[in-house]
Amino acid sequence: MWVQLLSPPEDHITSLNLSASNSDSPGLYITSFKGRIAHYNELSETSKPASVVDGFYDCALDSCLINGTAEKLVVGSLTGQIYSIDPVKRVLQQNSSFVHESGVQCLVYNSYRKLVLSGSWDHSGWLLPEGSQGGIQLHFKEKVQAMDSIDNYAVYALSTGQNVVYDLRKVDQPVKEDDSTFKYPLTTCICMIPGCKGYTQGSMEGKVSVETFNQDVQVPSSKYTFKCHRTVLADDVEFVGPINDIVFHDSTRFFTGGSNVDRRVCMWDYLTKKRVKQYKNLPLGVSKMCYDSQSGLLVVAMSDDSFKNSVSIDDKTFSSKSSIVTIIKT
Numbered sequence: 621m622w623v624q625l626l627s628p629p630e631d632h633i634t635s636l637n638l639s640a641s642n643s644d645s646p647g648l649y650i651t652s653f654k655g656r657i658a659h660y661n662e663l664s665e666t667s668k669p670a671s672v673v674d675g676f677y678d679c680a681l682d683s684c685l686i687n688g689t690a691e692k693l694v695v696g697s698l699t700g701q702i703y704s705i706d707p708v709k710r711v712l713q714q715n716s717s718f719v720h721e722s723g724v725q726c727l728v729y730n731s732y733r734k735l736v737l738s739g740s741w742d743h744s745g746w747l748l749p750e751g752s753q754g755g756i757q758l759h760f761k762e763k764v765q766a767m768d769s770i771d772n773y774a775v776y777a778l779s780t781g782q783n784v785v786y787d788l789r790k791v792d793q794p795v796k797e798d799d800s801t802f803k804y805p806l807t808t809c810i811c812m813i814p815g816c817k818g819y820t821q822g823s824m825e826g827k828v829s830v831e832t833f834n835q836d837v838q839v840p841s842s843k844y845t846f847k848c849h850r851t852v853l854a855d856d857v858e859f860v861g862p863i864n865d866i867v868f869h870d871s872t873r874f875f876t877g878g879s880n881v882d883r884r885v886c887m888w889d890y891l892t893k894k895r896v897k898q899y900k901n902l903p904l905g906v907s908k909m910c911y912d913s914q915s916g917l918l919v920v921a922m923s924d925d926s927f928k929n930s931v932s933i934d935d936k937t938f939s940s941k942s943s944i945v946t947i948i949k950t
Contacts, residue, residue, distance in 0.1 A: 621947075621948070621949035622946060622947070622948055622949075623663065623664060623665045623946065623947040624665070624944060624945070624946050624947075625648075625660065625663070625667055625945040625946070625947065626666070626667060626668045627658070627668050627669055628650055628658060628669075628921070628943055628944070628945040629650055629651075629652035629654070629656040629657075629658055629943060630652075630942040630943055631652045631653050631654045631656070631923075631940070631943065632652060632653040632654075632907060632923040632924075632925070632943065633650060633651070633652050633653075633907045633908055633921040633922075633943050633945070634651050634652060634653055634680050634681055634682055634683075634907070634908070635649075635650070635651045635680070635682050635683040635684075635727075635908055636648065636649070636650055636908045636909065636910040636919050636921055636945075637649040637683060637684065637685035637693065637910065638685075638910050638911075638912050638919065639685055639687065639691055640687070644662070644915075645662040645663045645664065645915060645917075646662075646663060646912045646914075646915060646917065647659065647660055647661050647662060647663075648660040648663060648919060648945075649683065649685060649693050650921065650945065651680040651682075651683045651693075651695060652680065652943070653679050653680065653681075654679065655673075655678055655679055655680050656672065656673070656674055657672065657673035657680070657683075657693070657695070657705060658671075658672050658673075659671045659672070663917060663919070663947050673705065678697035678698060678699055678701060678703070679697055679698035679699075680695050680696070680697060680698075681697060681698055681723055681724055681725055681726075682695075682696045682724065682725065682726050682727045683695045683696065683727055684727040684728055684729040684736060685729060686729055686736070686750060687729075687731065691706075692704055692705070692706060693705045693706070694727055694729070694736050695727075696720075696723075696724025696725070696726070696727045696738055696740075697723070697724060698723045698724075699723070700719050700720035700721055700722050700723060700724060700740065700742065701719055701720075701724075702718055702719070702720075702724060702727075702738060702746070702748075718738075718746045718748060718755050720738065720740035720741075720742045720744065720746075721740075721742040722740055722741035722742040722763075723740060723741045724738050724739070724740050725740060725741055725763070725764055725765060725766070726738070726739040726764060726766055726767045727739075728767060728768055728769045728774075730769040730770070730771075730774070730788070732770070732771045732772070733769075733771075733772065733788050734749060734750040734751075735747055735748065735749055735750065735769070735788065736748040736750065737767065737769050737774055739764030739765075739766075739767040739776055740763075740764055741763040741764070742763075743759060743760045743761065743762060743763060743764075744757055744758060744759050744760065744764075745757070745758045745760070745764055745767070745776065746758075747788070747791065756791060758776075758786065758791060760776065760778055760784065761778060761780060761782070762778045762779045762780040762782075763778065763779040764776050764777070764778060764779075765777050765778060765779050765806060765807045765808075766807050766808065766809050766810040766821075767810065768810050768811050768812045768819065769788070769812065770812040770814065770815075770816050771815075771816045772787055772788050772789055772816070773785060773786065773787060773788065773795075773812070773816050773837065774786045774788055775810060775812060775819050777800070777807035777810045777821060778805075779805060779806065780805055781799055781800050781802065781804075781805030781806075781807070782797060782798070782799055782800070783796075783797070783798055783799070783800055783807075783810075783819075783821070783831075784796070784797050785797070785837060787837070795837050796837055800821060800823075800829060801829045801843065801844075801845045802821075802823040802825060802827060802829065802845070803825060804823065804824055804825055806823070806824045807821055807822065807823060808822045808823060808824060808862050808863055808864055808865075809821070809822040809863060809864065809865050809866050810822070810866070811866040811867060811868060811874065813832065813868070813871075813890070814868055814870070814871045815871060816833070816837075817832055817833055818830065818831045818832035818833045818841075819831055820866050820874055820890065821866075822862070822863030822864070822865070822866050822876065823862065823863060824862040825860055825862075826847055826848060826849050826850045826858075826860040826861055826862065826863065826881075827845050827846065827847055827848070827863070828845065828846055828848055828863055828866070828876060828888070829843070829844070829845045830842075830843070830844055830845075830846075830890045831843045832890075844893065846893065848863065848876060848878075848886060848888075848895070849861050849862075849863055849876065849878035849879070849881065849882050849884065849886070850881075850882070851881055851882050859881055860881070861878050861879040861880070861881025861882055861905075862878075862879050862881075863876050863877070863878065863879075864877050864878065864879050864905065864906050864907055864908075864925075865877040865906060865907070865908050865909045866909075867909045867910060867911045867918075868911070869887060869911060869913075869918075869950065870913070872889050872890055872891045873887055873889050873890075873896060874887070874888055874890065875887055875888075875909055875911065875918060876888065877905075877906025877907075877908075877909050877920065878905060878906060879905040879906070879925055880904065880905035880924070880925050880926055881905070882901075883901050883903070883904060883905050883906070883922075884898060884899060884900075884901060884902065884906075885898075885899045885902070885906060885909070885918070885920060885948070886898045886899070887950075899948065902920070902944075902946070903922060903944055904922035904923060904924050904941060904943070904944060905922060905923070905924070905925050906920055906921070906922055907921050907922060907923040907925070907943070908920075908921040909921070911950075916949055916950050917947055917948070917949060917950070918947070918948040918949075918950050919945065919946075919947055919948075920945070920946045920947075920948060921943065921944075921945050922943060922944045922945070922946065923943040924940045924941040924942075924943070926940075
């Protein structure tokens, strides 16, 4: 089953968050770069946004959803602000105590620890306990490019190519720091393996790295890298595209989403080190994905990233296509 949602934000989609709106179908929150926030109560071919926050006066880079007694969307902006938003009531609150000096590249909600974690271009990240007025700030050597958190741990991928792992029970220093296996340092996405058994990491160079832990997180039990999302041209020349997002399907299998280079979603098994499935070509490159294990629905947001090939910001030949959100029954 492939279903295309009606009326998603037209500009570049920056985040997707699923919520338990009803027993049959999850709800969905979408943010876009120009600050449009759309909320769907369910996912079907007739679904339209139940509410839309338009005119949000900041660029949304990422968001996370707090699933408490009342859902709350936390949005990180280009200017370093962190906002709390109720898209249903269209209420926006600025968390002025926890401002970054530059863009909030990533936000994650850790339901086990009841923490909102941020990562910013200003070389720092906030740990914000749910319902508390306080927070702890972490400092890094460089910009945070990607991050994820499960159970008691959080991993940060820095623009230096270094990965930093923290134990959230004791954050005075990292429990693990090492370099990625990629040739170039820019990590596009990182996703922890369920059960906190390690993490998977995507890169600009069309590769995915997998590192697993044993009981002692400081010692990796295995580490390997494989090529994917590449298009073979004439004379065995490969056209390499970035891995734009990674989400897990179950404890061993995960999805990867490719850019405009190949416009595909693939499923992999990190234990067998093999591709399990490759879905048909999509109209545009994948910008973000999220998966609901209860319904088996994979949400894929596609945005036109061909602007990356423009020679300047004033390139008149570039004409962006509207974003698309598709639901795939896996």
